[in-house]
Amino acid sequence: MTEQHPSNKLRQTSRFITGHNANGLAIFNKDISEIIPAQNIPTGDILYLGYATNQFPTDLDKDLATYQHYLTNPPNFTIPGGTVLCQIDLAPGSVSPLHRTLSLDYAVVIEGTVELKLDSDEVKILQQGDIAIQRGTKHLWRNTSNTEWARVLFILQESKAVEIAGETLKEDLGF
Numbered sequence: 001m002t003e004q005h006p007s008n009k010l011r012q013t014s015r016f017i018t019g020h021n022a023n024g025l026a027i028f029n030k031d032i033s034e035i036i037p038a039q040n041i042p043t044g045d046i047l048y049l050g051y052a053t054n055q056f057p058t059d060l061d062k063d064l065a066t067y068q069h070y071l072t073n074p075p076n077f078t079i080p081g082g083t084v085l086c087q088i089d090l091a092p093g094s095v096s097p098l099h100r101t102l103s104l105d106y107a108v109v110i111e112g113t114v115e116l117k118l119d120s121d122e123v124k125i126l127q128q129g130d131i132a133i134q135r136g137t138k139h140l141w142r143n144t145s146n147t148e149w150a151r152v153l154f155i156l157q158e159s160k161a162v163e164i165a166g167e168t169l170k171e172d173l174g175f
Contacts, residue, residue, distance in 0.1 A: 008046065008089055008149045010111055015050050017064070032068065036087070039074060042175060043096055046089040049074060054082035056157075076173065077156060078103040084156040090114060090143035097174025098140045103156045105134035112150025115142040136162045136169065 015036050017029040036048040052070040053063050066082075075084060078101055087110070098119060107116075109126045117123045119138035126132060136159055143150040162169045 008091075010089055010149050010151055013048060013050075013087060017051075019064075029064070032064065037071065041088075043094050044091045045094050045096075046091075047074075048087040048089075050085040050087060050153075052079055052082060052084050054079050056081055056083070058083075077101045078158045080158055082158065084154070086156075087151060087153050088141075090141065090150040090152065092143060092148060093146045095142045096140045098138055098172075099174035100136060100138040100169065100172045101134075101156065102136060102159055102161055102171045103134075104136070104159045105132075105157075106155040107132040107134060108153045110151040110153050112148055113144045114150050114152060115144055116140075117142065135159075138169075138172065140174075 014034040
């Protein structure tokens with residue numbers, strides 16, 4: 001885990017996890033920090049793992065321990081049978097590798113403007129508040145600004161592999 005990059009002026013995100021006390025009343029969890037630890041990734045971007053589960057439906061007696069495990073042993077984007085909530089801060093001008101995950105991803109642009117480019121060369125520009133539903137396709141993300149950071153929130157759920165014309169498309173993280 002690392003500190004947020006010094007040139008990243010985006011606000012540090014807090015995460016608030018709820019639970020129950022012995023009387024069944026809703027409370028905020030105090031065992032896990034509200035500050036999400038930063039993880040540098042090879043592109044120069046920063047990943048924040050907001051939450052993770054490893055089964056569906058989620059067992060709320062075990063999910064906190066599961067998340068704590070993944071904080072120290074980060075997943076490769078998806079978790080078999082589970083979900084991943086992460087936020088990525090994209091450095092100015094940053095471009096991800098062309099990649100495919102075996103997952104259904106909801107991506108929400110929180111700050112800045114990003115380009116979503118598919119391996120067919122189709123491109124969409126997403127601005128703050130825009131949502132992309134990524135369905136196992138090969139794609140890349142690019143921060144369109146050369147001076148400002150961008151932030152995208154991702155919710156990923158494992159999917160079955162896609163079959164096209166008898167060929168099974170495989171995961172490819174592009175690294």
